[in-house]
Amino acid sequence: IVILLVLFLKNEKNKIKQLLFSSLIVAAGFNLFLNYSVLPVLFEYQGARNALEIFKENRSHKGVLKNLHLEEFELYYWANVPVESFSSWEDFYVFLDKEEPWVYTDQNGLEVVGQIKGQIDSVIVIPHRGMNELSFQFLNPDTRCESLKNNYLIKVK
Secondary structure, three states: HHHHHHHHHHHHOOHHHHHHHHHHHHHHHHHHHHHHHHHHHOOOEEEEHHHHHHHHHHHHOOOOOEEOOOOOHHHHOOOOOOEOOOOOOHHHHHHHHHOOOEEEEOHHHHHHHHHOOOOOEEEEEEHHHHHHOOOOOOOOOOOHHHOOOOEEEEEEO
């Protein structure tokens, strides 16, 4: 690619074409760099993917996961296990009485589930940062942990 760039710049006399071609090469190189080194690291902080992985590893065949208070649609997209969305409080109470309910939620949802059921089998803290919530603090590896918020994967008794 570098050889093609040098040959083109030597042979092309039009400065605008040189600038456009150079800009295109730089943009393509930057895009490749982001796709292969930066974005995979950022996707590690997607809470829904981590929650699904933990859920798949620890559930029995009767386990069902429900999303409560979170707008994380990748939970449904990446799931190859049963995942339900919150529809109403009546359905949620019925859901919590099933044999093996799991809930993926935020701090408020954790408190609600604790108040409703009283007994919680386990709570797994999942550090999370949505891709639509990127900030300089998150992009800096030294301050990344400070910018994460906690979501919770709850196995209810």
